[in-house]
Amino acid sequence: MVRRRYHQLEITGVRLGVCACTLSLLVLFLLCPWSLEAEPDGYDLLLKATQALREGDLDRALHLYQQVPPPQEGQEGGAFVRSRMEAARIFFSRQEFESSASMCREVLEVFPDNLEAKNLLRQAEVSQIPQWLRFLKDMKTYLPTLLKASGMTLILVLITMIVSPTAGLFIALGRISRMKMLSAIFWFYIWIFRGTPLLLQLFFIYYGLPQLGLTLSPFTAAILGLGLNYSAYLAEIIRGAIESIDAGQMEAAKAIGMSYWQAMRRIIVPQTYKRLVPPVGNEFIALIKDTALVSTIAMVELMRAADQIFNATFNIFVLMQAAIIYLVLTSIFTVTFRKIEDRLGVYENR
Amino acid sequence: MIELTGVVKNYGSLVAVDHVDLSITGGQRTVIIGPSGSGKTTLLRMVNFLEKIDDGTILIDGREAGYRRDRKGRLVMEKPDVICKLRSEIGMVFQHFHLFPHMTALNNVMEGPITVKKESREDARKTALDLLGKVGLLDKKDVYPAFLSGGQKQRVAIARALAMRPRLMLFDEPTSALDPELVGEVFSTIKSLAQEGMTMVIVTHQMGFAREMADRVIFMDNGRFIFEGTPLDVFSSQMENPRVKAFLDKVL
Ligand SMILES: Nc1ncnc2c1ncn2[C@@H]1O[C@H](COP(=O)(O)OP(=O)(O)O)[C@@H](O)[C@H]1O
Ligand SMILES: [Mg+2]
Numbered sequence: 001m002v003r004r005r006y007h008q009l010e011i012t013g014v015r016l017g018v019c020a021c022t023l024s025l026l027v028l029f030l031l032c033p034w035s036l037e038a039e040p041d042g043y044d045l046l047l048k049a050t051q052a053l054r055e056g057d058l059d060r061a062l063h064l065y066q067q068v069p070p071p072q073e074g075q076e077g078g079a080f081v082r083s084r085m086e087a088a089r090i091f092f093s094r095q096e097f098e099s100s101a102s103m104c105r106e107v108l109e110v111f112p113d114n115l116e117a118k119n120l121l122r123q124a125e126v127s128q129i130p131q132w133l134r135f136l137k138d139m140k141t142y143l144p145t146l147l148k149a150s151g152m153t154l155i156l157v158l159i160t161m162i163v164s165p166t167a168g169l170f171i172a173l174g175r176i177s178r179m180k181m182l183s184a185i186f187w188f189y190i191w192i193f194r195g196t197p198l199l200l201q202l203f204f205i206y207y208g209l210p211q212l213g214l215t216l217s218p219f220t221a222a223i224l225g226l227g228l229n230y231s232a233y234l235a236e237i238i239r240g241a242i243e244s245i246d247a248g249q250m251e252a253a254k255a256i257g258m259s260y261w262q263a264m265r266r267i268i269v270p271q272t273y274k275r276l277v278p279p280v281g282n283e284f285i286a287l288i289k290d291t292a293l294v295s296t297i298a299m300v301e302l303m304r305a306a307d308q309i310f311n312a313t314f315n316i317f318v319l320m321q322a323a324i325i326y327l328v329l330t331s332i333f334t335v336t337f338r339k340i341e342d343r344l345g346v347y348e349n350r
Numbered sequence: 351m352i353e354l355t356g357v358v359k360n361y362g363s364l365v366a367v368d369h370v371d372l373s374i375t376g377g378q379r380t381v382i383i384g385p386s387g388s389g390k391t392t393l394l395r396m397v398n399f400l401e402k403i404d405d406g407t408i409l410i411d412g413r414e415a416g417y418r419r420d421r422k423g424r425l426v427m428e429k430p431d432v433i434c435k436l437r438s439e440i441g442m443v444f445q446h447f448h449l450f451p452h453m454t455a456l457n458n459v460m461e462g463p464i465t466v467k468k469e470s471r472e473d474a475r476k477t478a479l480d481l482l483g484k485v486g487l488l489d490k491k492d493v494y495p496a497f498l499s500g501g502q503k504q505r506v507a508i509a510r511a512l513a514m515r516p517r518l519m520l521f522d523e524p525t526s527a528l529d530p531e532l533v534g535e536v537f538s539t540i541k542s543l544a545q546e547g548m549t550m551v552i553v554t555h556q557m558g559f560a561r562e563m564a565d566r567v568i569f570m571d572n573g574r575f576i577f578e579g580t581p582l583d584v585f586s587s588q589m590e591n592p593r594v595k596a597f598l599d600k601v602l
Contacts, residue, residue, distance in 0.1 A: 248444065248446055248448035251400060251448060252442075252448035252449075254400060254434075254437060255444075255511070256437075256438065256461070256510065256513075257434050257435070257438025257462060257514060258466055260430065262466070266461065266465050270452050271451065271452050346494070347451055347452050347495075348494075348496055349494075349497055
């Protein structure tokens, strides 16, 4: 019983509210009668279009929007602007940039200062350009970022290029020396670092060592990882080169009274330089590309910078741009190493 | 000056040098001949401490040199610095020259005095130019070995050994790797050294040269000295030893 009465009361309330709204709207219309008289067609079409839109009939809505006439002398033109802009947005979302732009231009003809129309027109015009051209235009924006990042790539390469041949030479000499213990230690080191992926080594140094109480900055970790890995490779290359020198050279050096180390320093090792250039050059070219791996331990270098931009823009040209920078670097190295090889070979009869 | 007694060198089960006694006195010119594989190179290398002897003794100026016995009585080589010092006083010329290919002729000759004797560059250079002049290669001083003929290489190698001012020169088949027409220039270089009174041991297959040069000739076979005598003894028609005879018949 009680419930029903409440219900009835509620219904009465709703009805009262609707009545009040209608009344107030009527009053509003009465207060400003000129608005209806001035542009009846425009608003009529606008309403119909909204209705069509609500029903999902996009084409009809567009047609109706475009029927709204431009404002006559003395008219305020609100319906015109709204309808054309509505149409422009629909066209834009359908990727029909040409039509969208022409809608905007119609508005701007009457209201040259309309900010909304100006913005949409610019977007539509930009979007009208084919995607690849837009990507190319974007590249100019990203190039400085990529170049800056490739500076870091180059720093990593250069430091490793100094560290690893130096360390590699000492490791190679230790490997062939008669000091059994030293040789065994270096054998183990080379076994580990040549036998596991560089990526794993970098992860271990950057993410693993902190758990053992040694936290390194990404840069230190990157240098350490690349240095340890490449020293192992270069040690083996250098060892091979030393062992390839004719045993008679050591004999002759000893015969004039040189010690083993004097012979190494003055006679054997200098003869390996020329033989070392091609394989070491190959290693350094691999190194340029391997620096991309340190992007996984939070180092911002060329690969990571390119990856970040690509993820934000999906602009494949950014990746191509990075590829070109890598190619330029590797090409410079290739040419330089060939020059060095020629120069070191002056004592050879060809 | 240097005296080897009962020296032995084994390579596994192979006895390369078998209880050899060799005494070299100052100014003496010893020529060693013998078939290949008879242990001539091994013997020279032992004289120069490039090869460790397995038994025997080496005396230099009457004193044991280069080796001592450990507690178990085994022969062990002295420390490297002692050995280097001994080697630096003995020059060695190899069959295949072994010039340092990355150095010019001049630098090859200067290398020993600078690195081993710590001579100043100027002194070493003066000596080296002098020696290159002596072997007739002053005009090749700035040439790398790869651009020299075999005879020229061997003469640079002789100059390189002489630069250390050795008391004894060892020649291991110095002309065996040379074209016949280049043998003469190397021999005349060695001859001029002999005229200066250099003590030398020469291993060679050139019997004419052996006959001309030697104070004494040693015939070696199977790691042993089979015959030892003056050139006249060895090359005379009354040679009795059948092995020497067979060898000489083959090479002459
Ligand atoms: N490093 C070595 N290892 C094993 N055997 C060797 C070695 N050097 C020389 N020999 C052997 O020792 C013997 C003497 O060699 P070598 O002194 O070179 O003779 P030669 O100079 O008279 O031709 C040969 O049978 C040779 O094969
Ligand atoms: Mg020999």
